[in-house]
Amino acid sequence: MKIGELAKKADCPVETVRYYEKQGLLPKAQRELENNYRRYNVTHLERLLFIRRCRALDMAHDEIRTLLQAMSSDSTSCSPIDNVISQHLEHVQDRVKELKLLESELKKLRNECDSRRSLEECGIVEKLNANEKVVSTNRNKSKHLGGVH
Incomplete structure (x- = not known):
């Protein structure tokens, strides 16, 4: 999906998607060779929705980053x-x-x-x-x- 569709599904502005990507909270999107458009998948949407839920709880980006790092670690402890x-x-x-x-x-x-x-x-x-x-x-x-x- 393109950035506009992702933003719409996550109910946020396109600029927010770009910002989270720039901040490293959202993985970089693949680029289409013919037009250089960003291409996002369901994993991006799930991550963006997670970030949005955390922000709704007034969590700082560093807190979200820490949660994401813990979730992607090999540790089994929460x-x-x-x-x-x-x-x-x-x-x-x-x-x-x-x-x-x-x-x-x-x-x-x-x-x-x-x-x-x-x-x-x-x-x-x-x-x-x-x-x-x-x-x-x-x-x-x-x-x-x-x-x-």
Whole structure:
């Protein structure tokens, strides 16, 4: 199948297929001799769907790459796969905590406003302009592979 058909079956843009191929997540396609078109097969589709499912779980490319490497290794143990998922779960749990803290801060900020006030009297603008420390979510300390999100 051509790249457009593969992309359609995987419900993603053609550029995404090219990108995953360039990143080494998707194997290089065979090229037709007469027109140099890429030719994909069912294996490419299965891999692309796997990648898309992982991305739907907000997994980073390095995590997906690690899963793919573990799946193609000679090992019979699934512990490397379990490790990736466990680490990703920890990242998600950390992020949920960060988002709850952010939610709390935004609620406090929203409570500073009475929409009947003028812009000059807006408590939100006043707080945002105040020289007070802003609560940080410490995203730089993430243990997440690839440091993305």
